[in-house]
Amino acid sequence: MLLRGLVVGASADGAVTTLTSPYPIDYAEGLSFSPDNRHLAFVSVKEGLWPGATIRAHRRVSLDGQPGSDYDALGLSELVFSGDSNHLAYLVHDPGNKKHSLVLDCREAKHSGEILYGSLKFNDTSGFVYVAREGRRYLRVTQPIQ
Numbered sequence: 001m002l003l004r005g006l007v008v009g010a011s012a013d014g015a016v017t018t019l020t021s022p023y024p025i026d027y028a029e030g031l032s033f034s035p036d037n038r039h040l041a042f043v044s045v046k047e048g049l050w051p052g053a054t055i056r057a058h059r060r061v062s063l064d065g066q067p068g069s070d071y072d073a074l075g076l077s078e079l080v081f082s083g084d085s086n087h088l089a090y091l092v093h094d095p096g097n098k099k100h101s102l103v104l105d106c107r108e109a110k111h112s113g114e115i116l117y118g119s120l121k122f123n124d125t126s127g128f129v130y131v132a133r134e135g136r137r138y139l140r141v142t143q144p145i146q
Helices: none
Strands: 003-010 016-025 028-034 040-046 059-061 067-072 088-094 099-104 106-111 121-124 127-134 137-144
Touching: 059 088, 067 088
Parallel strands: none
Antiparallel strands: 003 016, 028 040, 040 059, 059 067, 088 099, 099 106, 121 127, 127 137
């Protein structure tokens, strides 16, 4: 079954908000609103089984209804907005290189080591932090937004 609309929510008066996708998807996951509630991002999955059971599939992040790059990935981390709602970051677990790629504002960004899932956070409007593993060492990395 391919979906083209995703019911996001309903208000107390019964009005339903529907998010439409310009491309067919099997299901959506990781719905995230920006801190100012003006932006909505979600992960769409195609060629997946169902939420929680899919490992490798075509995944894509859509921001405000605009689709981003398509990844043949094992998973995407939670979608993280900056405090001012101007930046979006997430990790892509690529089965080919068995490492995470860092995506910032829909572009792959340089990063250090293997980033641990769940550690990516924005520290303010100028940068973000994460925990990276290099061999047996775990490092706290602070990186400016470029």
